[in-house]
Amino acid sequence: MSDTKTLDREYIAGTYGRFDLELERGKGSMVYSADGKEYIDLGTGIAVNTFGFCDDAWTEAVTAQLSQLQHSSNLYYTAPQARLAQMLCEKTGMKKVFFSNSGAEANECMIKAARKWSHDTYGPDRSTIITLRSSFHGRTITTLAATGQDVFHTNFGPFPDGFEYAEPGDLAMAEELLKKGAAAFMLETVQGEGGVRALGKEYIEGVYALCRKYGALFCVDEVQTGNGRTGRLYSYMHYDVQPDIVSTAKGLAGGLPMGATMFAESTANVLTAGLHGSTFGGNPIAAAGACSIISRIDGELLASVEEKSAYIVNELSGAKGVKGVSGLGFMLGIATEAPAKAIVARLMEKGVLVLTAKDKVRLLPALNIDFELLKKAVSLIKEVIADETPA
Numbered sequence: 001m002s003d004t005k006t007l008d009r010e011y012i013a014g015t016y017g018r019f020d021l022e023l024e025r026g027k028g029s030m031v032y033s034a035d036g037k038e039y040i041d042l043g044t045g046i047a048v049n050t051f052g053f054c055d056d057a058w059t060e061a062v063t064a065q066l067s068q069l070q071h072s073s074n075l076y077y078t079a080p081q082a083r084l085a086q087m088l089c090e091k092t093g094m095k096k097v098f099f100s101n102s103g104a105e106a107n108e109c110m111i112k113a114a115r116k117w118s119h120d121t122y123g124p125d126r127s128t129i130i131t132l133r134s135s136f137h138g139r140t141i142t143t144l145a146a147t148g149q150d151v152f153h154t155n156f157g158p159f160p161d162g163f164e165y166a167e168p169g170d171l172a173m174a175e176e177l178l179k180k181g182a183a184a185f186m187l188e189t190v191q192g193e194g195g196v197r198a199l200g201k202e203y204i205e206g207v208y209a210l211c212r213k214y215g216a217l218f219c220v221d222e223v224q225t226g227n228g229r230t231g232r233l234y235s236y237m238h239y240d241v242q243p244d245i246v247s248t249a250k251g252l253a254g255g256l257p258m259g260a261t262m263f264a265e266s267t268a269n270v271l272t273a274g275l276h277g278s279t280f281g282g283n284p285i286a287a288a289g290a291c292s293i294i295s296r297i298d299g300e301l302l303a304s305v306e307e308k309s310a311y312i313v314n315e316l317s318g319a320k321g322v323k324g325v326s327g328l329g330f331m332l333g334i335a336t337e338a339p340a341k342a343i344v345a346r347l348m349e350k351g352v353l354v355l356t357a358k359d360k361v362r363l364l365p366a367l368n369i370d371f372e373l374l375k376k377a378v379s380l381i382k383e384v385i386a387d388e389t390p391a
């Protein structure tokens with residue numbers, strides 16, 4: 001075993017079941033292992049490396065900032081953070097941004113702001129936040145409570161109160177819960193970790209209308225779906241809705257840790273001086289990376305994501321061993337007859353890195369992946385799925 005694997009197993013807390021693969025360097029959608037093998041990467045570090053590994057423009061933006069000012073704390077003004085907030089607001093119509101360092105933190109901020117808004121608007125007794133079954137909102141104690149999966153509600157109790165879980169797709173149930181008086185409804189438009197399940201237009205717009213009817217905030221967790229991943233800058237833009245709060249993280253800074261919570265007019269002034277903060281939040285290097293990413297997610301790129309996504313769906317739908325393809329844009333889940341884990345392992349041997357989500361094979365390619373490279377990977381995926389499928 002390599003030194004890295006030995007040291008990792010000895011000294012790193014055993015929270016991760018890692019693949020037996022040590023990655024050393026990457027460029028674009030190609031990544032190279034420590035033992036010299038090359039792989040086509042369709043996982044992007046779980047939807048993080050928006051433009052692949054070490055994209056030139058991103059690397060230049062980050063290294064330029066790195067030698068200028070790496071950190072200042074939020075006691076001072078810094079340009080990358082201000083420019084990024086402006087860019088996000090201009091592209092979304094949101095009014096204010098709070099920066100943090102991860103998806104869980106972006107959601108913590110969203111939850112705190114929703115509760116504070118309800119406190120300001122209705123008084124202290126209307127704190128419930130409705131989330132969905134099969135959702136995933138993070139690993140802090142409160143975002144675990146928000147996560148609508150029983151497997152996450154063990155070991156670490158007591159969990160905070162104030163979350164109720166609705167069944168995705170069931171508008172009657174959403175209405176029943178909202179009727180009781182909630183602060184907010186919080187959802188992912190495509191449930192990522194929950195199995196790449198797209199909620200669909202009717203349900204999302206239905207929940208939005210119900211939030212308006214019953215005076216609850218409509219909050220969207222775009223930690224995974226955001227930053228171009230689904231073929232829109234933010235996935236809510238596929239629908240006729242205007243969220244009150246949007247959280248995002250993963251792909252925002254293209255591979256550096258950064259979270260953002262964006263507030264619409266309705267919630268723009270809820271968090272005031274001293275109510276929230278983060279030492280690292282809005283770090284200049286991460287913000288410079290994010291400016292490079294967000295400024296380049298334009299209509300042309302998003303159209304190419306949709307085109308390439310349609311290619312994947314078209315190639316795999318009805319292929320041998322494929323039960324169905326779910327998701328949106330470059331956030332795709334493949335339901336297969338053979339176990340997803342075996343397919344992922346076999347693809348790794350063949351030089352293609354893909355992920356799983358629940359019992360599906362999951363694809364999260366870089367937004368700018370070369371079409372010929374993608375076609376090569378898809379043909380290998382098709383071949384492996386067919387090979388693994390029992391006759």
Ligand SMILES: *Cc1c(COP(=O)(O)O)cnc(C)c1O
Pocket residue numbers: 101102103104105107136137138139188192193221222223224225249250
């Ligand atoms: C990954 C994810 C999170 C948690 O993000 P971290 O950066 O791991 O804290 C929250 N919500 C969704 C939808 C996610 O996909």
